[in-house]
Amino acid sequence: MYGRSIMQILNRFISSSRYRLMIFPGLFFILLGLIVLDNSHLVWGSRDSVIYTYADSFLKGEIGSGYGDAAADKVSFADLEPGDIVLGGWPNCAYGRFSHAGIYVGDNMVLEGYVDYGLSVQKLDHYLSYSELCLLRVEASREVKDQAVAYALAHQGEMFYPVAFKSGERYWNCSKIIWQAYQLQGINLDILNDVWIAPESFMASPEVEVLYEKGT
Amino acid sequence: MYFPGLDIILSILYLILLIEEGKHTARRLDNPGKQGLIAIIWQMPGLLFVVSIITELDHLTELAYYFIFMLELWHTPIIPLVSLLPAGTFLDKPLYYYALFLMVPLLAILFYLPALKLKQNN
Numbered sequence: 001m002y003g004r005s006i007m008q009i010l011n012r013f014i015s016s017s018r019y020r021l022m023i024f025p026g027l028f029f030i031l032l033g034l035i036v037l038d039n040s041h042l043v044w045g046s047r048d049s050v051i052y053t054y055a056d057s058f059l060k061g062e063i064g065s066g067y068g069d070a071a072a073d074k075v076s077f078a079d080l081e082p083g084d085i086v087l088g089g090w091p092n093c094a095y096g097r098f099s100h101a102g103i104y105v106g107d108n109m110v111l112e113g114y115v116d117y118g119l120s121v122q123k124l125d126h127y128l129s130y131s132e133l134c135l136l137r138v139e140a141s142r143e144v145k146d147q148a149v150a151y152a153l154a155h156q157g158e159m160f161y162p163v164a165f166k167s168g169e170r171y172w173n174c175s176k177i178i179w180q181a182y183q184l185q186g187i188n189l190d191i192l193n194d195v196w197i198a199p200e201s202f203m204a205s206p207e208v209e210v211l212y213e214k215g216t
Numbered sequence: 217m218y219f220p221g222l223d224i225i226l227s228i229l230y231l232i233l234l235i236e237e238g239k240h241t242a243r244r245l246d247n248p249g250k251q252g253l254i255a256i257i258w259q260m261p262g263l264l265f266v267v268s269i270i271t272e273l274d275h276l277t278e279l280a281y282y283f284i285f286m287l288e289l290w291h292t293p294i295i296p297l298v299s300l301l302p303a304g305t306f307l308d309k310p311l312y313y314y315a316l317f318l319m320v321p322l323l324a325i326l327f328y329l330p331a332l333k334l335k336q337n338n
Contacts, residue, residue: 017240038217118310157303167218170299
């Protein structure tokens with residue numbers, strides 16, 4: 001009954017050229033309000049949330065993934081195990097120290113997300129080109145890590161969307177697939193419980209151990 | 217708070233509104249040429265991104281990496297529908313990558329079609 005009434009109201013709006021253009025702005029503000037209400041802990045409390053980081057960077061004129069030259073020192077990836085997390089970044093990145101994240105799947109390959117490749121397995125050594133680099137190990141059993149890696153690999157070819165919310169499993173960014181892979185194994189790598197997740201969040205997690213770090 | 221599938225419903229609603237706007241414009245203008253021009257100008261940012269990426273003109277700028285990002289953000293209203301595509305790849309690129317290119321003319325055509333239909337009916 002309610003569904004029918006909603007459809008009737010919606011129909012009236014859609015057929016009226018006067019009100020039609022107000023539908024999406026109206027829905028936008030309703031949804032924005034719901035998101036803000038549901039995440040008030042981020043609005044009032046947390047200065048480390050992704051949205052605050054973006055806003056701060058924007059005010060400094062930093063809006064992209066940063067830029068710079070790779071540091072000359074060579075990094076060994078020999079100690080990495082499947083399930084480890086690799087972070088890379090450039091100075092002036094808008095969303096924190098790191099702009100990119102991948103989950104190591106073995107054989108010098110990493111599963112990561114790019115807009116023009118979707119979720120895909122790529123060679124690990126391209127992380128050498130980042131001036132900021134961090135290798136993280138999730139404190140979990142081998143079985144849990146293998147399941148996390150299997151989950152991530154099962155989503156190859158799926159869509160990358162840079163501002164993908166943490167909810168849902170149809171679009172991803174490089175951090176969300178890693179967070180979700182471990183979240184489903186009972187390990188939450190985002191202590192802020194943010195709406196989005198950025199590579200930076202993994203480093204702040206008490207569930208990980210830093211294996212290696214270079215940069216600022 | 218998460219409503220699975222709400223994004224798809226909103227995306228379909230967007231397409232319905234687009235067709236309705238197309239019909240409304242067709243009735244008011246009664247000029248398919250003008251409506252076609254409106255459709256092209258409306259999708260011009262997306263069109264510029266597509267042409268730049270395909271012809272690799274974006275590589276002439278330092279922003280090459282961001283063009284495909286911007287194209288995806290440009291298509292935000294229909295991204296939920298694009299995300300329903302199977303997770304396959306073609307020529308080393310995911311299927312949704314090609315859909316981002318195709319959506320520019322498809323959306324413009326969707327807006328333009330009512331004008332063509334009205335002309336045929338007259």
